[in-house]
Amino acid sequence: xxxxxxxxxxxxxxxxxxxxxxxxxxxxxxxxxxxxxxxxxxxxxxxxxxxxxxxxxxxxxxxxxxxxxxxxxxxxxxxxxxxxxxxxxxxxxxxxxxxxxxxxxxxxxxxxxxxxxxxxxxxxxxxxxxxxxxxxxxxxxxxxxxxxxxxxxxxxxxxxxxxxxxxxxxxxxxxxxxxxxxxxxxxxxxxxxxxxxxxxxxxxxxxxxxxxxxxxxxxxxxxxxxxxxxxxxxxxxx
Numbered sequence: 001x002x003x004x005x006x007x008x009x010x011x012x013x014x015x016x017x018x019x020x021x022x023x024x025x026x027x028x029x030x031x032x033x034x035x036x037x038x039x040x041x042x043x044x045x046x047x048x049x050x051x052x053x054x055x056x057x058x059x060x061x062x063x064x065x066x067x068x069x070x071x072x073x074x075x076x077x078x079x080x081x082x083x084x085x086x087x088x089x090x091x092x093x094x095x096x097x098x099x100x101x102x103x104x105x106x107x108x109x110x111x112x113x114x115x116x117x118x119x120x121x122x123x124x125x126x127x128x129x130x131x132x133x134x135x136x137x138x139x140x141x142x143x144x145x146x147x148x149x150x151x152x153x154x155x156x157x158x159x160x161x162x163x164x165x166x167x168x169x170x171x172x173x174x175x176x177x178x179x180x181x182x183x184x185x186x187x188x189x190x191x192x193x194x195x196x197x198x199x200x201x202x203x204x205x206x207x208x209x210x211x212x213x214x215x216x217x218x219x220x221x222x223x224x225x226x227x228x229x230x231x232x233x234x235x236x237x238x
Contacts, residue, residue: 073140085225
């Protein structure tokens, strides 16, 4: 029979619990709208105890951002199985899973954090921390895509294509969150097609990109995303 006595959490366990609670709240509403009192209530502790583990809402927000950024970066990890188009589509589905689950938090992360920190001052240190987290996600995504391309050091145009595509995925997700007017599955596939299109345009100007495009087309099954794009474009021809 339960005695009703709560187990006392260790310091790190309590910190991780508070980060999880804060991340859940920040994922459902803008961080500016979430108070320390709400976080304390959701965690089942007092407001002063929250301050015992974190100096303020901004430090807790940054800890939650760090966990979210690590989760988001991991969404780009994908086994090297199947065609490149199929792999990218699976990555985009996991990416949009994250966006769907953490809408307001994702928006805040990509736009540089909450508009007004708890003390009313948007510090240089806070902006630097947030930007570093965003950059770490972008770099992890970039390195994952290069690994799928079988490249360690990308030529200039390949780097331009991959980084441009990652930025496009971010922008697309942010616009989608504002009303979700286009079905999510359509955007996931469209972004895979966008990658192929960026490679194709660059291939017209660069031998390395032309070689990459030939490899992508050669390895693509008839029912793959890249082959579907070719079919759709051919149907538009007069």
